[in-house]
Amino acid sequence: MRYRLQLLLLLSLLLSGFASLLNAQTTVSETEVFVPFKVYKSEGDSLSVAAIISRPELFITSNINSGKTNTNNTYWVRADLNPVLNHLKSDSVWYLQTGSFYDITYYFQGKNSIEFKEYGPVNTKEKYSFYTPKDGVYFKAENLINERYLFFKIRFYSSNQNFNNLKLKLRTEASKKIESNYYRWKDVVEASRDYLFVGAFFIIFIFTFITYFVSKRLDFLFYSIYTLCLLLYLGRSAYNTVVFLTYDYTVFSLWLHSSLQVFINLFYVAFAKYYLETFKMYPKLNKAIHGIAIFLLIVILVNSYFTITLQLDPHTLVMNIHRLVMSVFAVCAVIYLVIYAKNSLAYFIIIGSLTFTAGALAMLFTEDRHYMMVGSVVEVLLFGLGLNYKLRKDNKEKIQLKQTAHDNQISALRAQMNPHFIFNSLSSIQHLIISGKKESSIKYLNKFSLLMRNLLESSIEANVVLSEEISLLEKYLELEALRFNNSFQYEITVDASVDPEAVEVPSLIVQPFVENAILHGLLKKTGNDKHLRIHFNRKNNHIICEVEDNGIGRSVSETKKSDMKKSKKSRGIEVTEKRLQLISNSEKDTIEIIDKTNEKGEPTGTLVIIKISI
Known part of the structure; x- marks a missing residue:
């Protein structure tokens, strides 16, 4: 009950105030x-x-x-x-x-x-x-x-x-x-329009100005200043500062009011220049914009002189010439863009400019500046949409260029891998021929030609399905087993969590580690217990490949190398590391090498864990 009485009292006060x-x-x-x-x-x-x-x-x-x-x-x-x-x-x-x-x-x-x-x-x-x-x-x-x-x-x-x-x-x-x-109702309506206009344009100005500092794009800079000039010119009645300037600093107020009209056009053409990239897309329009910019700067100087000296007739003449020249330029520029538009960006300028012109003409004939305010709002929104469209378009192109460069770099690394693999294979064939193993060398050459055919077929794409990668590994291991008289055993297994036909991996990404395990781990080991295991499983968004051998281990292998080779890293592994970093966007720990030992601390082989992003 108490709250109802308070509400009734408040309503009665409001009604009495409204009646007054x-x-x-x-x-x-x-x-x-x-x-x-x-x-x-x-x-x-x-x-x-x-x-x-x-x-x-x-x-x-x-x-x-x-x-x-x-x-x-x-x-x-x-x-x-x-x-x-x-x-x-x-x-x-x-x-x-x-x-x-x-x-x-x-x-x-x-x-x-x-x-x-x-x-x-x-x-x-x-x-x-x-x-x-x-x-x-x-x-x-x-x-x-x-x-x-x-x-x-x-x-x-x-x-x-x-x-x-x-x-x-x-x-x-x-x-x-x-x-x-006191405010009359029409004053309230008038002020509310002005405050809405000023508030909206101020937010747009702040947002685009901050965007300029982030992106360093000049089209955003000139767009933000253009918006600020429109805000100061059309929204001037929303703040008493302009009235204060009009009476206490008349000359400055008159100069500001007329100069803002010129600055609006100046920053408009500057925005259009960088937004449309006229210097490379529209060379003729670019020259015209340069000429108009020089003209507008001259207008500012001449108008400033006549305004400061309160010579209002010459001031009016200069401003009328300015309006006539800008009207002719706007019409010619719109017609030029309609005829020679090279992309959809030009249509944002065309429609926005026509909307602003319609609002300006409506204000001229009706003497109601709110028409121009509406035209400015629509134009600024269209320009904002155009900037957003261009920004997204440019970002998409940058991503595509970055992806192309990324793919080219990977292709270059793959191109370095293939000669390395071919050289090693041909060396093996040479070894068999010199050793007099004619039958083995012919068999090896047949398998090698089949492998090379598969490599050429898969070289078109950067990635292959896991089943093809496993097939290439099997053919390679067959060649190496033949080369070394089947002196080692191998197995390739795939975890149930991985579908080899659905998962893609970079081609020949595992082969250098398999080669390294055979040459530096298994072949240097005495006896017949030489085993190589390759296993694929999945963890989150990565394929985990384990290459495990029971060879002599890295520490023993290093001591058996000559002094010249101690500091030389395998070219195949070095290239593969770079490929993995590019594929994983410079992700760390893509390769982990574990030295296996027994209870006595003696080396029992090596485990290499390769993490491949998918």
Whole structure:
């Protein structure tokens, strides 16, 4: 029950606040009244306010031929409040909204004389305050000159400003303060759009900027800066910093607003250059981008000069030329890419640019910047998808190149293995022939030719199924047994956990260890008890091959080698170790060699454990 009462109380407060807000908005609309005025154009700034007040005939016939203004002239506005004098009696303090001008001076009746107040961003000495209006003045009935007039002196910095849309709006002090201090519903909607836009673009900027530092890709750098410029230009009303700059640092604010438009285009073409890789994919477009970049840099310099000196007419001309040139370039670039697009990356640029252009044109005709914001959001999202697509494409190509290089390296090592094996086999045949064992040498040569045929057939692929590898080992062992008069026995076994027809292993990966066991272990042993065992089993993602012999062991074998051969490692085993490391991605402990001993510590053979990744 207690929580229900609290909820009802909260709802009643919200409803009352909302009702007050609606009432305040109603009050604003009810008290709006327009004040009639006359305008007189003065050559230069030679007339004083006293001269203007003393000569009412100046305002009888207007001397302004058109709505356009001249920056060398001074314009006097006489607001006539006589028609609303009775209305003024309903309140003590009123607000006359004149609109925003760079330089305006307000003249009113003081206690003993005519007083004035300057406002507008160019000449105001007051620092910006959120609650201080800058588009009009507060006054009382006793401030009226001759009990009916208020005078304003306006100086223009651009001939594009005119009086056609000038309206003097009379408002109560309360209604103006409500507008200044409270949010209306349309203000909430407007602000929520701006904050969503700023928040989304800020996240995109941070993400892409971090991605640049990780990847060192210039397309991500220019994309992030392009996003930041759009954020500052289109989302400027979402933060009061811009309003503060407008009033306290007018020149800088004007420069920033116009320069951001140029920077947006500059970083856009820079992004397109590196994203599309125009230097190698589109050479003609690449030259055009270089020319446009130089043009934009010149525009920034010239515009900066005209802005700092407050020459707004040349400033406007430069910006219009900039917009025209960029529009022509954008159209030509899109047509060029449509005709000569070499991959799907170009279509992200085409669609994104068209979307942004549509939003910009909608803003131009409707004067609603939210259309351009929507176009920018869609464009930035498309460019982001394009960057992600390109990044994945480049990574895939890098992986393929790395895999190709990896396969080539393994192939090169296998190519080193085959000559080593062939040389040893031919040496054995030579030995049989020299020994006069003609029948054995012919039999050996037949088996060798059959083995070589199998090797050539399997050399096309880097891997073979385990059953083929075992078949090659059996043929090799038959050759070696024939060569050495069947002086040793061998067996090859496969654990039940391994399917020889389903598991692939690198070809000839075990043969060097088998050869080493025969030559350096078994053949140097006296007697007839010479046995070689090869066993395959599986452990996790590895095939474990054990090559075990009961030969003389490594320690005895080393002592029997000549001094020259002590430091020489078997070429076949050295190559195989490198192959295993490449296959296992530099995994350690792919080969383990165990010296077997008896109870007395005497060597009884060697066990080699080979771990092959699958």
